[in-house]
Amino acid sequence: YIEHAFKVAHSVDPTAHLVMNETLGNLKGEKAKYFMRHLQTLLDKGTPIHGVGIQGHHFNAQIDLDGLLWYGDQLNKMGLKFELTEIDFGIQALRENPDPLQSQAELYYRWVKAAANQPNCVGITWWGMTDAYAWYDYTWPFKRNKPSYPYLLDENIQPKPAYYAVRKALSEIEPKTEKWS
Numbered sequence: 001y002i003e004h005a006f007k008v009a010h011s012v013d014p015t016a017h018l019v020m021n022e023t024l025g026n027l028k029g030e031k032a033k034y035f036m037r038h039l040q041t042l043l044d045k046g047t048p049i050h051g052v053g054i055q056g057h058h059f060n061a062q063i064d065l066d067g068l069l070w071y072g073d074q075l076n077k078m079g080l081k082f083e084l085t086e087i088d089f090g091i092q093a094l095r096e097n098p099d100p101l102q103s104q105a106e107l108y109y110r111w112v113k114a115a116a117n118q119p120n121c122v123g124i125t126w127w128g129m130t131d132a133y134a135w136y137d138y139t140w141p142f143k144r145n146k147p148s149y150p151y152l153l154d155e156n157i158q159p160k161p162a163y164y165a166v167r168k169a170l171s172e173i174e175p176k177t178e179k180w181s
Contacts (some may be wrong), residue, residue, distance in 0.1 A: 003047045010048035015176075021053035023087055027067030036074050041076060051081035053118075056111070057127065061093040065109055065114045068178035072118035083123035084115050088160070089135045090148035101149065105161035108152075119176070131155045 006018050020039070024032045042049055052075055054068075075082050089107050094100040115121045127132060132155040136148035152163040 003042055003045060006042070006047045006049055007137070010020045011164065016045035017050045017081075018048055019051045019053050019081075019083065020049055021055060022033045023055035023057070023086075027064050027071040028056070029067075032067070032071060036078075038096075039080070040078060042079075046049075048081065051075075051083065051122065053083050054115075056084050056087040058087075058089045058092065058107065060064070060113075061097075061103070061107070063111050065110060068111070068114050069118070072120060076120040081120045081124045082115075082118070083121065085113075085125045086127040087111075087124060088127045088134075088136070088150035090134070090142065090145075090150040092136070092142070092145040092148055101161050104149070105165035108162045109165035112166050113172060116170060122176075126151060129153055130157050131160075132157075 002020070006020075009016060009018055011141060019030050022035060024035060026032060026058070039049065039052070054071065062093060072082055089104050089111075091100040091104050093109075094103040099105040115124065128151050130153045131147065131149045134146075134148050134150050136150055137146040138144040152160060152166060154160050
């Protein structure tokens with residue numbers, strides 16, 4: 001059905017950039033390797049896929065930068081772009097740190113900078129804007145540990161340390177001229 005869906009979407013609008021949004025958790029694990037083989041099979045069949053969205057719900061204090069770099073490189077070898085999608089870093093796993101919001105900012109900085117430096121990364125999208133409406137706080141089992149404060153703006157729509165960390169990460173990358181092509 002995936003091949004069919006992409007072909008139908010392409011027939012409706014041949015200029016649309018078609019992206020498969022995926023969540024794998026471990027970006028270098030067996031599921032990721034299978035996903036890469038699956039993508040290559042689809043591309044070999046002429047399926048019009050232009051990129052992949054990497055869902056970025058981070059539930060723990062770990063980020064896999066090596067996995068992200070490997071994943072981006074594999075997509076680049078296939079001629080595919082990628083975007084970070086649905087980004088959020090809740091502070092549930094960071095509460096033991098002396099300054100959880102600063103720890104969150106450091107995670108955001110490292111993750112965004114690593115992705116944005118990839119030549120085929122064309123976008124970053126957050127799952128929400130303000131901590132006032134964090135999905136973690138209303139979804140089982142995450143709501144047990146609310147508040148989660150996962151976004152760049154606090155409940156009063158004021159910038160948090162994460163906002164400034166992302167700004168810094170983006171200011172440190174070389175501007176790209178290539179976008180979707």
